[in-house]
Each structure stands twice: as C-alpha cells, then as structure tokens.
Amino acid sequence: SAVISQKPSRDICQRGTSLTIQCQVDSQVTMMFWYRQQPGQSLTLIATANQGSEATYESGFVIDKFPISRPNLTFSTLTVSNMSPEDSSIYLCSVFVSSYEQYFGPGTRLTVT
C-alpha cells in the first residue's frame, strides 16, 4: 500500500488567481496521477505524472491551465491556473503500486469565488 498526503486540504480562492497543490507519498513510486472530482460527480483523470518526463494530459486538460511538476519519486505538484468558479472541485492525487492497485490521497477541496 501507500500513504499519501496532500496540501492544502481545502482552500477558497478568488477567480483569476492560481493555487498549487502538493502531493507527498511515503514510498517511491513511478506513476502518479491527478484526478478531478466535480461536485456530486465521479473522478476524471487530468494527467499522468512520471518522474523524469513531461506529464501526459487527458483530453480537455492542458498544461497551461494545469501545470504539473514531478521532481522526484515521492512528490508532485498540480497548479490550477487563472481559476474560475468552474474549477471548484476536489483534486486528488493517486499512485500506482503493484498488483494493479491505485491509492488516493485525501483530496484538496477547492472553492473559487
């Protein structure tokens, strides 16, 4: 298994600003993922972040809006840029471990006003 922490746990931000979310894992992992969960909805993958390479973004998500860093095997950041109320969501990081298991962080609850 893996224990994942995220910072901040929640934030309220004004439109037009940016927020950087941190994800820390208690062990070294190759593959990390960032998901978005809009209110009352399921999870949507934003991007896959592998250490040593550029993040791979899913359709509908772009690097300018959601830049990602992956400086080492235990840490990643996701920035939500130029925020609008539509970006109000829960943002979760997850890691892929053995036996085809993914574990999730507790999430960052973002409200944009």
Added chain:
Amino acid sequence: GNSVTQMEGPVTLSEEAFLTINCTYTATGYPSLFWYVQYPGEGLQLLLKATKADDKGSNKGFEATYRKETTSFHLEKGSVQVSDSAVYFCALFDSGAGSYQLTFGKGTKLSVIP
C-alpha cells in the same frame, strides 16, 4: 473503449439490511476490477479488488465476485451499519488499453439509517 455502469443512487437502507450495488463493465481486454469507498469529506479508499474471472474480493464484510460471463462486479454486504454510509465507486483497470488510469463508474451514494 472501457466503461463502468453503476446502479443509480442514492440508496437508503435501515441498519442491518442487506446491500447490493450493481456494477457492470465494458472492456477491450481482461481488466482488474475494484470497489472504492469515499466517506463524507474524505478521499477514496480501496475497499476490495479482483484481478481475474471468478475471483472474489472481500473486506470489512463487503464482497464482490468478478463475473466474466455477465461482465459484472456487484458489491454486497449482509448487514450494513450506519458507519457504511458513503459513496461507493466501481472501477476497472485495463493494462491492455495502454494506459494506467482507472475507469470509474458514477458512484452510488449509500445512506444507512438507525
């Protein structure tokens, strides 16, 4: 492409009632199947998994059997408790699809009343 379909919620049960949450899937390969649970205000927790046909995943009194013939992975619990109130997500992982992402169902909200 891959997809997961869950029964619509919300589901409201009395304590000690029997729970079934239906989940069916479509996949191009031979997926692994998962149930995740999200308690109020928290992130997702892996509840149970099954990696091949006829496998049964179990945890905390919950069970689900991987049925390839019916492409299903229904979640069951014999006697629910108030503490089981949460949103339950069925998900699949298909390594043959060339991606390591999970495909999630829409989630089923369960409320258990005393």
